[in-house]
Amino acid sequence: MPTVRTSEEPALETIRNVPPFSMLTEDEWREVVRTLTVRTYPEDTYLFFEGDPPSNLYVIVQGHVALIRHTLEGRDVVLDVMQPGNMVGELAIFEGVPYSSSGKTLDEVTAVVIPRERFHQMLAQYPRMAGAVIFDLTRRVRHLSDLVQSLAIERVERRLARILLRLARISGEHRDDGLLINLPLTRQDLADMAGTTVETAIRTLSRMRRQGIVDTSHGHLIIRDVERLVRIAEEGE
């Protein structure tokens, strides 16, 4: 499994205002930035695999990373989708244990790569950065709590509706004919996010297409009737 592919470095200035770096003073920032590495990864690349020893923490600058659990039976579950400003790999880095999920790029991703030791140094030196870590963790707890509730009591259609709306929030682009979800997701990806099978995801999506709620032509995924989708997500239709 090929993973890393470094391209030329984007201006480091772009991360100046991204947590946890935004917590630093100008002087601290100048000191820290000298040792930072920024990398760009192509779409559909694994930053790390579930079970790998903890090596780096990643701060996403651009693009999106899916956190995925794999099962012995060959099914995948998407735990979360991370976007610019989010950290990836924190758990493993903090506890010094193997990654508990894989990190897969959904599109082209630019990220600050911080080796485990280096990150611990930084935290010790600039304790204010802990706030950014806590902030990111609370976001994850909140999202996972929502997901647990959704999986526990909602049917696939409602779960899918939630997911589409969230993806639109994360990476939506307004078009004249609706809200385009700007990520190259397969039906399998959506199924893994909704905790269902490809077939069911397809059937559910097809029904939505027939009802004019979404448009799936040309490999695009466009939400045409946001209100209707919200109604399904909130009230189960």
Add this chain to the structure above:
Amino acid sequence: MPTVRTSEEPALETIRNVPPFSMLTEDEWREVVRTLTVRTYPEDTYLFFEGDPPSNLYVIVQGHVALIRHTLEGRDVVLDVMQPGNMVGELAIFEGVPYSSSGKTLDEVTAVVIPRERFHQMLAQYPRMAGAVIFDLTRRVRHLSDLVQSLAIERVERRLARILLRLARISGEHRDDGLLINLPLTRQDLADMAGTTVETAIRTLSRMRRQGIVDTSHGHLIIRDVERLVRIAEEGE
């Protein structure tokens, strides 16, 4: 909804070694302890309700608290079960938003009650305490991730097996005839943890009883065949 019921204070010394207080030096501890409040709550009491404005953070000293999400349709989902050493209410306290879940005592609970403002002061004054917060949050993320995976791909029997084993780990007591789960849980509680209905939870438990895996007589819940239960939890039987 009645909530708080103060009883006499247990010796504050008992929390000296509980995170986040264990991060403090002896001097800091002496300073902090003067302003701490310890309370004891009876079984089946709500420390706070989902939607309440964030008032306190609780550090559990004794007993267990279930974090519960309520739905409009009247169903509950148990997100996590907290035990001594865990913090409850962190999210709301940190972000200054309403509690995103209710905290219900499962048995008699003793907890340190820290008002929101006071906790922020403490964090500012003793930044090392942030480490304990991060530690607790990572534990929650890990647990919720496990739960998401379980709900997404496993059947009720397997989920219930996991839950029983976890409850035994949290509050198990070795008996000559097995492992007693030392919590007064109703079938509904178990159903809410497994993301299923009472009836299904009962049916699944009854099957386990008939197979000699558990013993449910006298209102007790005893695991008689741990190995078998582990096999169900890990391999789906």
Add this chain to the structure above:
DNA sequence: CGTTTGCTTGATACGTATCAAAGTTGGTGG
């Protein structure tokens, strides 16, 4: 151009929710 990969639809089986009803238990007050 054949091969792979992803998408789609259909038929069927199975797990679980739902609805209904009866049994059990613990507590309360007469």
Add this chain to the structure above:
DNA sequence: CCACCAACTTTGATACGTATCAAGCAAACG
């Protein structure tokens, strides 16, 4: 001490949602 009530538990019948298995189709790719 018994009768009653409320809350919890249990079992059964049935309906429904989703997984599974199978097969065909389209588009991308070397």
